[in-house]
Amino acid sequence: MSAKEFNFDGLVGPTHNYAGLSLGNVASQSNQGNISNPRNAAKQGLRKMLALHELGLAQAVLPPQERPSINFLKQCGFSGTDSQIIQKAATEAGDLFQAACSASAMWTANAATVSPSADTLDGKVHFTPANLISKLHRSIEDETTTRILESVFTAADKFTIHPPLPHHQSMGDEGAANHTRFCTGYGTTGLEFFVYGQHYFNKNVPRPQRYPARQTLEASQAIIRAHQLKPDSSLLARQNPEVIDQGVFHNDVIAVGNMNVLFYHQRAFADEQQVKKRIIDFFKDARFYFIRVTDDQVSIDDAVKSYLFNSQIVSLSGNARKDRSMALVLPGECEANQAVWRYLQALKAADNPIDTLIVKDLRESMANGGGPACLRLRVVLNDEESAAINTSVILNKNLFRCLDQWVDKHYRDRLDIHSLADPQLLVESRAALDELTVILNLGSIYPFQR
Secondary structure, three states: OOEEEEEEEEOOOOOOOOOOOOOOOHHHHHOOOOOEOHHHHHHHHHHHHHHHHHOOOEEEEEOOOOOOOHHHHHHOOOOOOHHHHHHHHHHHOHHHHHHHOOOHHHOHHHOEEEEOHHHEOOOOEEEEEOOOOOOHHHHOOHHHHHHHHHHHOOOOOOEEEOOOOOOOHHHOOOHHHHEEEEOOOOOOOOEEEEEEOEOOOOOOOOOOOOOOOOOEHHHHHHHHHHOOEOOOOEEEEEEOHHHHOOOOOOHHHOEEEEEOEEEEEOOOEOOHHHHHHHHHHHHOOOOOEEEEEOOOOOOHHHHHHHOHHHOEEEEOOOOOOOOOOEEEEEEHHHHHOHHHHHHHHHHHHOOOOEEEEEEEOOHHHHHOOOOOHHHEEEEEEEHHHHHOOOHHHEOOHHHHHHHHHHHHHHOOOOEOHHHHHOHHHHHHHHHHHHHHHHHOOOOOOOHHHO
16 A cells, blocks of 8 residues: 655744753753744744645644643642742742743654554554653653644554653653654555664663763663564664764754665764664665765764754655655755755765755754754555544645644744743633644643643
């Protein structure tokens, strides 16, 4: 059965802010306390989605989470009306309050790990919402993420949505930011590539010293088991701890793949040759492209600053030059970086499927530590499965216009971290989310609606 890859992008929420909560994320920490523009952030994301839709790609939308999270603050012991809880938390426990206001759920690459039905023994699409336990502000996402996925992928005979992994350090799971998939066609059995930062129970395996490794081997192994992946359909690789200490907090900051392409930096993996051998063995006689970027071409520092590897690789059709043409969807920071842009011009002209560069303005997301690939969750669906999802979330020009107007109606164009304690902001945000659930036909997914 034919299949295609959908990009499910997360809408940036109305409380988009720069709290600098993510240790190890250079951009997040560098912009701590800066004034954000939630309206521009949401519109930049929407324009990227529209651009991919206009290329003929399957594009869909996922809603933001409610922030500040009143439920989280209640769990932390605060009581009273919602307004009182906000005021008490902001005054008495600033760190907890900032965590409750985090904008990070916009990066849906961290929302879940997804295995297509072509890879699973039961022939269903499997989802595991990420527990994101390495960061307090992200560990509060998985309950709402699960409800969102259940409201979109409603057909139980085609989709299995697992509970998040146990909330323990040994099961640290960061979702699809450390997962990609190689295949000869989206509908054929693929090789699912899981990259981890540490072997939790084996202290002898080298670990980063400056920043924490977020994904564990044990978590990746648990997902492989839960998703019932076919034998020989998974590959585990350890991230190079040295680059984690240089700000490569997820694998998607230093490597990205699509179909028969792996685009990566030479220092991405602890054992590059083992990764290459396993992929070559899987593809047998079919051609695979290893696009290896060396230190001389692009330094780790430039890769992290520009988010070169946090680009999206998307498959195009109808390109006259190549049968299997691919495009890189890049943040504007790549064009502004001389070394990176020079490299990209050479890449486009080389013998590989990538022959198109699409540059998008995502400055609000980039300043918070996430690029194009962070904003999307990739879901491969065959024809029957795509017909069985909640189609209200699939982007078209009418939905784009509706969402664009919705942003104009509800979003502020200026927000500093002190404004997060304004009870009126919660009222505004809930009004926006309530309306959005109707637009996207999601039902009551938020705690305040239940």
